[in-house]
Amino acid sequence: xxxxxxxxxxxxxxxxxxxxxxxxxxxxxxxxxxxxxxxxxxxxxxxxxxxxxxxxxxxxxxxxxxxxxxxxxxxxxxxxxxxxxxxxxxxxxxxxxxxxxxxxxxxxxxxxxxxxxxxxxxxxxxxxxxxxxxxxxxxxxxxxxxxxxxxxxxxxxxxxxxxxxxxxxxxxxxxxxxxxxxxxxxxxxxxxxxxxxxxxxxxxxxxxxxxxxxxxxxxxxxxxxxxxxxxxxxxxxxxxxxxxxxxxxxxxxxxxxxxxxxxxxxxxxxxxxxxxxxxxxxxxxxxxxxxxxxxxxxxxxxxxxxxxxxxxxxxxxxxxxxxxxxxxxxxxxxxxxxxxxxxxxxxxxxxxxxxxxx
Numbered sequence: 001x002x003x004x005x006x007x008x009x010x011x012x013x014x015x016x017x018x019x020x021x022x023x024x025x026x027x028x029x030x031x032x033x034x035x036x037x038x039x040x041x042x043x044x045x046x047x048x049x050x051x052x053x054x055x056x057x058x059x060x061x062x063x064x065x066x067x068x069x070x071x072x073x074x075x076x077x078x079x080x081x082x083x084x085x086x087x088x089x090x091x092x093x094x095x096x097x098x099x100x101x102x103x104x105x106x107x108x109x110x111x112x113x114x115x116x117x118x119x120x121x122x123x124x125x126x127x128x129x130x131x132x133x134x135x136x137x138x139x140x141x142x143x144x145x146x147x148x149x150x151x152x153x154x155x156x157x158x159x160x161x162x163x164x165x166x167x168x169x170x171x172x173x174x175x176x177x178x179x180x181x182x183x184x185x186x187x188x189x190x191x192x193x194x195x196x197x198x199x200x201x202x203x204x205x206x207x208x209x210x211x212x213x214x215x216x217x218x219x220x221x222x223x224x225x226x227x228x229x230x231x232x233x234x235x236x237x238x239x240x241x242x243x244x245x246x247x248x249x250x251x252x253x254x255x256x257x258x259x260x261x262x263x264x265x266x267x268x269x270x271x272x273x274x275x276x277x278x279x280x281x282x283x284x285x286x287x288x289x290x291x292x293x294x295x296x297x298x299x300x301x302x303x304x305x306x307x308x309x310x311x312x313x314x315x316x317x318x319x320x321x322x323x324x325x326x327x328x329x330x331x332x333x334x335x336x337x338x339x340x341x342x343x344x345x346x347x348x349x350x351x352x353x354x355x356x357x358x
Contacts, residue, residue: 017086072117101165200324201327234263
């Protein structure tokens with residue numbers, strides 16, 4: 001899917017020195033592609049613990065980016081990659097889907113140190129702006145428990161009493177609050193983008209949509225669904241997430257946070273049925289209520305993104321899931337996938353099979 005560049009300030013990005021941490025990841029690699037297309041001078045820092053060089057194959061082959069394989073928990077490495085940078089898009093994190101973040105709380109806690117080190121070093125080196133990949137997981141769990149509610153999460157609902165979604169959500173919330181405080185205290189320009197349930201090409205099976213595609217591709221029957229299938233999500237295509245992230249890099253400087261998510265309300269069961277239809281797979285569903293499910297009702301309000309960024313989602317779920325499944329079928333070998341699918345569901349994606357990065 002090609003980007004429409006007309007909504008961006010291309011002069012702003014032309015020859016701007018930009019660093020994407022976690023830039024070999026699913027979202028980070030798409031962000032890197034867009035920034036290169038806009039004319040920025042892009043560097044990527046990634047330890048390849050879950051990111052993949054294949055995601056950046058085209059850019060590396062053309063020498064369009066500079067790639068640093070580094071651990072951003074190392075202070076000297078952080079200083080090296082941030083030197084001379086104008087804008088840093090900070091996506092690097094210990095992260096994964098529901099099966100990872102619920103079962104690896106201490107690993108997610110390491111993001112507190114990682115984020116603080118990147119932010120402090122950026123400010124010390126005179127980096128102009130930090131754009132932080134935050135998450136819908138920062139919102140209080142106690143307001144997301146009513147399936148019958150038409151609640152849409154507005155940015156102000158992240159305030160006290162804080163009750164984020166596990167250590168992952170707590171770390172993301174602390175990252176946002178840290179950047180806001182640094183802007184107030186030091187003048188560091190910053191923005192936080194709250195991502196909601198991202199899917200799309202290069203996505204991996206530890207997130208729900210891609211996990212369901214994996215189950216359909218290997219013809220799993222009974223087809224397992226975590227929870228009772230009634231959980232509501234607003235799956236948002238990576239194309240829209242990346243567009244919004246770059247626009248935030250242009251237009252937000254005061255540390256404000258903005259939701260990037262659709263307002264479509266899709267249940268897990270509806271998504272599974274849609275994906276099975278795309279795969280021409282008929283199966284009985286088995287509901288695993290013993291597995292991690294997260295909040296039952298999470299949908300973004302994107303009014304503020306429209307006001308501040310001129311951003312609205314462009315990819316409806318029905319269209320996005322169809323194009324993503326076409327990509328997925330072309331990049332997975334069902335025989336190989338069938339052997340490792342279960343382990344991928346709770347991992348960071350360290351051993352994703354047959355991924356070319358296209």
